[in-house]
Amino acid sequence: MLFDVDGTLIDAVDNQRRVWEMWAGRYRLDADEVYRVALRTRPMETFAQVAPDQDPRECLTALHELEDEDVQSGVYAAFDGASELLDALPAASWALVTSNYEHRVRGRFARTGLPVPGVIVDAAAVEEGKPSPVPYLLAAEQLGAQPEDCLVIEDAPSGVEAGLRAGMVVWGVNAPVAVAGVHRHFGSLREAVPDILAFARLEGLRKPPPRLR
Incomplete structure (x- = not known):
């Protein structure tokens, strides 16, 4: 994710x-x-x-x-459903891909109480930002995932384009009208939470269990 x-x-x-x-x-x-x-x-x-x-x-x-x-x-607020969603995802299964810088993201997450993942791809991590696919491809690589197995959650056209160019499934949220190209559109993050968690569970089932040593 x-x-x-x-x-x-x-x-x-x-x-x-x-x-x-x-x-x-x-x-x-x-x-x-x-x-x-x-x-x-x-x-x-x-x-x-x-x-x-x-x-x-x-x-x-x-x-x-x-x-x-x-x-x-400043005063910040997490979108409804964000905390519930991120708390329910295994820590190693999701990442943040942002055009901002990591220290600001961490500051905002601390202010809103959201959990921070182990992988954050920020503006300093790549030479090409969105709409280039590079940020999303780097995040997938760091998670050890194939692009076609990744779900991108975006709200902006440049981010949607980046995810699509990376060969990933892209869902749009928090917009009254669907951004061109998204595979699914949700008016709010809250509406998308059950489907995102279902996607995560499905991908988890597709992966073979680790070999016992």
């Missing part, structure tokens, strides 16, 4: 908007326009589009500072 984080397990929409608004304020940019661009591009691409006259490295440093502050002071 391979899970995206923001928008899938943790509701961080308000936090992301607030961080980008503060970042836009530092550069005296229109906050609504900046956030609109940020929703569909990676940070460096956002900077190139909304602040082409600024040093992108300084822009990224400023953004990271605001994000780190938000992890400490």
Whole structure:
């Protein structure tokens, strides 16, 4: 089981908007326009589009500072069903695949009480982020799983594309309308919990028992 984080397990929409608004304020940019661009591009691409006259490295440093502050002071909530779902999965059967950084993910999970898996593939772990399949393929490799045996849970088009390109089953959650390409769509994570657990049990039965020594 391979899970995206923001928008899938943790509701961080308000936090992301607030961080980008503060970042836009530092550069005296229109906050609504900046956030609109940020929703569909990676940070460096956002900077190139909304602040082409600024040093992108300084822009990224400023953004990271605001994000780190938000992890400490912002209000976060796990989506309904997230705790129940993750607590029910064997620790070695699931991973997090995120475009964020591991220390922020751990901070958010600590704030919301969610368990942390042994495998976290973050932005620093790969050179190519979503929609490249690389992050999901790396997570599968670290879990010792074949791509075709993996279930990806996503909420965003770039993540869905990444999972599909990795040759995995992809289910979408937390969106009123299905993202193009998903194999199944659920309006909320809560609705998907029974089916995700059923998928996990089925995959567990398919695997041969370990040899006795």
